[in-house]
Amino acid sequence: MIGSEYLVETKDLTKRYGNVRAVDRLNLAVRPGEVYGFLGPNGAGKTTTLRMLLGLVRASSGTAAVLGRAPGDPETLVRVGALVEEPAFYPYLSGRDNLRVLARFARIGEHGIDEVLDAVDLLGRANDRVKTYSQGMRQRLGVAATLLKDPELLILDEPTNGLDPAGMTEMRALIRRLGSGDRTVLLSSHLLSEVEQVVDRVGVISHGSLIVEGAVDEIRGRGSVLVRAEPLSAARERVERLLGSKRVEVVDGTLRLDSEPSRLSQINRELVLAGVAVSELRPVERTLEDVFLELTGEEKER
Amino acid sequence: MIGSYRAEILKLVKWPAMWVLAVVLLVLAQVFGYLIPYVGYRSGGGSGFAAGQTAAQLLADVLPSRLVPNTLGGFPLFAGAIALVIGALSVGSEYGWKTLKTILTQRPRRSAILGGKLLAIVTVVLVLVVGTFAVNAFWSWVIATTENRSADWPSALDMTQGIGAGWLILGAWSVVGAFLSVVFRSTPLAIGLGLVWALAVENLIRGFAGVLSFLDAFQQGMPGTNAGSLVASLGAATLDQPGGTPGVTDVVSGPQAAVVLGTYVVVFALVGGFALRRQDVQ
Numbered sequence: 001m002i003g004s005e006y007l008v009e010t011k012d013l014t015k016r017y018g019n020v021r022a023v024d025r026l027n028l029a030v031r032p033g034e035v036y037g038f039l040g041p042n043g044a045g046k047t048t049t050l051r052m053l054l055g056l057v058r059a060s061s062g063t064a065a066v067l068g069r070a071p072g073d074p075e076t077l078v079r080v081g082a083l084v085e086e087p088a089f090y091p092y093l094s095g096r097d098n099l100r101v102l103a104r105f106a107r108i109g110e111h112g113i114d115e116v117l118d119a120v121d122l123l124g125r126a127n128d129r130v131k132t133y134s135q136g137m138r139q140r141l142g143v144a145a146t147l148l149k150d151p152e153l154l155i156l157d158e159p160t161n162g163l164d165p166a167g168m169t170e171m172r173a174l175i176r177r178l179g180s181g182d183r184t185v186l187l188s189s190h191l192l193s194e195v196e197q198v199v200d201r202v203g204v205i206s207h208g209s210l211i212v213e214g215a216v217d218e219i220r221g222r223g224s225v226l227v228r229a230e231p232l233s234a235a236r237e238r239v240e241r242l243l244g245s246k247r248v249e250v251v252d253g254t255l256r257l258d259s260e261p262s263r264l265s266q267i268n269r270e271l272v273l274a275g276v277a278v279s280e281l282r283p284v285e286r287t288l289e290d291v292f293l294e295l296t297g298e299e300k301e302r
Numbered sequence: 303m304i305g306s307y308r309a310e311i312l313k314l315v316k317w318p319a320m321w322v323l324a325v326v327l328l329v330l331a332q333v334f335g336y337l338i339p340y341v342g343y344r345s346g347g348g349s350g351f352a353a354g355q356t357a358a359q360l361l362a363d364v365l366p367s368r369l370v371p372n373t374l375g376g377f378p379l380f381a382g383a384i385a386l387v388i389g390a391l392s393v394g395s396e397y398g399w400k401t402l403k404t405i406l407t408q409r410p411r412r413s414a415i416l417g418g419k420l421l422a423i424v425t426v427v428l429v430l431v432v433g434t435f436a437v438n439a440f441w442s443w444v445i446a447t448t449e450n451r452s453a454d455w456p457s458a459l460d461m462t463q464g465i466g467a468g469w470l471i472l473g474a475w476s477v478v479g480a481f482l483s484v485v486f487r488s489t490p491l492a493i494g495l496g497l498v499w500a501l502a503v504e505n506l507i508r509g510f511a512g513v514l515s516f517l518d519a520f521q522q523g524m525p526g527t528n529a530g531s532l533v534a535s536l537g538a539a540t541l542d543q544p545g546g547t548p549g550v551t552d553v554v555s556g557p558q559a560a561v562v563l564g565t566y567v568v569v570f571a572l573v574g575g576f577a578l579r580r581q582d583v584q
Contacts, residue, residue, distance in 0.1 A: 051403075051582075051583070051584075054403075054406075054407050055406070055407075056403055056406055056407065056582070056583040056584075057582040057583065057584075058582060072406075072411075074409050074410060074411055077407060077408060077409045078408075078409045080407070082407045084403055084407070086400075087404075088399055088400035088401045088403060088404045089399070089401065089404070090313060090317075090399065090401060091399065092316065092317055092318060092319075093313070093316055097312065097316060100312060101309045101312055101313055101405075102309075102404070102405070102408055104305050104306075104308045104309035104312065105305055105306055105309045105405050105408035105409060105410060105415075106305070106408040106409040107304075107305035107409060107410075145404070149408075
């Protein structure tokens, strides 16, 4: 996979624990510069995949390449910042000393420590022992640790775990900022509403397999239009004439139209001209979560 | 490996647990090496471990001329056990705190990480050995001055041999402790089983070695036996001699003991490195 256009690429990556396939022939491709959302419910195999990409866990079969090299290669790791599951630090050391330790392991200078602590708003507590930190502070220190190497690729596994709503908002903003330049971010989460606002493309994993991959808009689809009108039959007849019967559906006493939201005014005009009283007319956008539940629901039924 | 070594040194130096262990080692060395013999001397004679020793012999043991054997006397037993705890704690805590995944994703290969860690551990052990000799030297000088005895210090060669032997003994035990932590991926199990082996099993085997010949052959390869034999070769009294300390034995020669202990360091470091390379880190 050397020379590949992807920064992270897996081919039929599989991890078995006994008879259990935690990851099953996974084919993942992350492009340079994008924020890639790696989505799936708890236990879907996200963390195991990320561990394999970092060389922490050996694949049972298949291959993976990160920055064109095998996972765990020292020349790769120095260009990757990773936060896998909850951040782990030496509790008796201060936040600053923990970062000094990591800088020494990575053989990079310690001059950037204050800068990354400042980026996550921890400079004021930098000299306190990590065991006195809250969960949110540890999470932020984890992000600071990933930034220490000024990495080309950031791998963040459920970075909002354990954070309160304010912390989640801050973390989301931080991730958006980190992914705004040339840096590539691989972000795993089971909170789809969190990821939706941040990522460019997503891959959805369920039971160890990738079930869909693509741009957020592609996966979400183009949405629909909801119409509440009286009489409903007249309204239906009119919009079926306009859009075709296959694109009109009755759901809970309303019409759902498979139509671009940009046609709202045209639909409204047609209905009014037909003497239909329109009490509600609005676009309905599917969230990533809707799509995700549909996809994983289908998976479960198989 | 240099980066890993520097990181490990920073961690060990700032770790309160290491300082506690260092203080415990120094206190035990003073209490059993100097305080109890000196109090025994002042009381007029020995009993217990020092049974059969006259007051003059008790005093002679704590004077500067006996600094090397008197300091090394406690190494096979309690100092070795503390070194095992240091090794097990410094490696096993990485599993307990889950920091192993953090450091494995920084840059170095696993072999370099373990190599740097072991190098840092034996560096700390060397500092402890030199520190123990220094504090013991201070007390032997105080006693010599108090008792108006001449301070005949060991030669530089004897001191070097003594420090080297102490380093080898504690280094071997610390690497064994680190190895056990890698294998069990846990601190408590590594320390528990390590101490049971060092303090109980080895003594039992030595006790039965006279009964079963294969146990006699087996004990010659045990780390505790070789540690005891190494210090005995440098003048420490064996347990069956007056003033002898538990763990000191003369089962094998000094050079053989040094080779066996060195082999322990190399083999356990290599096997530990191999085990770490094969592990999935969760």
